Amino acid sequence: MSDAKLQGVLLALSQVARQLSAVPSNQPGPDANCVKLNTNENPFPLPMMVMQSALAALERHYLYPEDDNLSLRDAAANAYGFSKDQVIAGNGSSELLGLIYRAFLAPGDSVAMMSPGFSFNRKLAMLQGARFLEIGWGEAYSLPIGQLLLGPAKDAKFILLANPNNPTGTFVPVADIDSLAAQSDRLIVVDEAYVDFAPDDALRLINRHSNLLVLRTFSKSYAAAGIRVGFGFGHPELIGRLRNLQNVFNMNLIGHAVGISILSHRAAYDENHRYIKDERHRATIALSQLGFSVIPSHTNFLLARVPPGQDGNWWQASLERQKILVAVFPDDGLENYIRVSIGTKTQMDAFLSAARDISESLKMQSLPVKHR
Ligand SMILES: Cc1ncc(COP(=O)(O)O)c(C=O)c1O
Known part of the structure; x- marks a missing residue:
């Protein structure tokens, strides 16, 4: 289709559809090696x-x-x-x-x-x-x-x-x-x-x-x-x-x-729900120890305020470098927060270990240089 023709076709879009730009083609899918804690799925097998x-x-x-x-x-x-x-x-x-x-x-x-x-x-x-x-x-x-x-x-x-x-x-x-x-x-x-x-x-x-x-x-x-x-x-x-x-x-x-x-078979999920609540509790405590302030959750995710002086986007990018995906909501006035879905114990261990590494490296950066 020539560009002039395409422009004509696009003009026929409804006013609402015209306000939204096209979704880019070939968006990268999530890396299969990532620990995916950004969309609140429940990563357990079906009964x-x-x-x-x-x-x-x-x-x-x-x-x-x-x-x-x-x-x-x-x-x-x-x-x-x-x-x-x-x-x-x-x-x-x-x-x-x-x-x-x-x-x-x-x-x-x-x-x-x-x-x-x-x-x-x-x-x-x-x-x-x-x-x-x-x-x-x-x-x-x-x-x-x-x-x-x-x-x-x-x-x-x-x-x-x-x-x-x-x-x-x-x-x-x-x-x-x-x-x-x-x-x-x-x-x-x-x-x-x-x-x-x-x-x-x-x-x-x-x-x-x-x-x-x-x-x-x-x-x-x-x-x-x-x-x-x-x-x-x-x-x-x-x-x-x-x-x-x-x-x-x-x-x-x-x-x-x-x-x-x-x-x-709803009762078959009772144990899974208990497990998620236990992991939620464990992650809440571990994040609090790292200086995060966690909003008490009634879901399968946590919204956590990052430690003072840091921001949510920075934490999201730092975790992503370690292949951990979490969500952020800067458009909702939550610039200083990350949202972490509760996954399996192994996934939560990977997340908490990455969060500890990042916290440690931040502490090292802010240590005053000793003069000998
Ligand atoms: C509050 C809320 N409602 C609805 C949905 C959509 O769920 P579904 O997978 O059933 O479309 C989500 C998914 O994240 C959600 O968080």
Whole structure:
């Protein structure tokens, strides 16, 4: 295609798509030798029964997957105590987030999200041409209910929070969500991606509030990020409206089989969740000893403030040189923080040993030179 022709083609992009530059081709993938602690995966094998269900599903590879995710929705409804018309299934919960933005937002509308929060939401709002209102957390990462009811968020089409929250790892009492949903006439979306590492959940409130939508995923606590299984739970009318907007065959048959199998073997993950919480505790102590200030976490990751005088980007680059990948969030006012996913003991040992090396080398650099 000649460049002039290409320019003509690109002019036909919608206004929103024109604002985003093309993703560069040939982006390097993650180095297989790296210890990957930057996207909150759960690096443990699937339980054998779940694995077997995936292999069995592969034998039906030439068939389309079941329409409308019926059996998976049925299984999720049974597992969590709802009817299947209260459940939507998605190709990961991010698909469901996208549907919510598409369903509720027209250009010029606004959405309110607790901030710092899961930054993918910013892009989803932008794609709808919507205004993204970032509402700061209250004291000690509490839910500022008054502000959500009476401040600028009162005109938002919906209010979104993750509980526990990413990237802070903090958790607000479910009673506060109950109170917000009771007092607000807006849709309240609670993204519970990390809830299996937390002490409580808002799913049990679904039948009390028709304006509450709860999202779940099997990417984090069920070690199935690559399979893509997510759920939304809410009032049947609301769920039906969202299902209307879904692609046909949005999930594949391996996702269906793995999702159904996980739902009936959830207890097989209890030990894994305990292990992650133990490693989280061990890493919190070790990082504190190195001068980091770690926010108490209710997730499978830690958000840690780097020692005074240092910055998050520098730590991320230094760790990456030692083949340890962690995440940073300078655009969210977290310039001095790194976020570290909790991996296996071996991965955490590698991370902590690299962090100790870096700290030691920093100390050496700041030692005054002795004059003999
Ligand atoms: C808060 C939150 N919500 C949703 C997601 C997306 O999860 P999924 O893999 O189900 O699309 C993530 C992933 O990092 C997340 O942190």
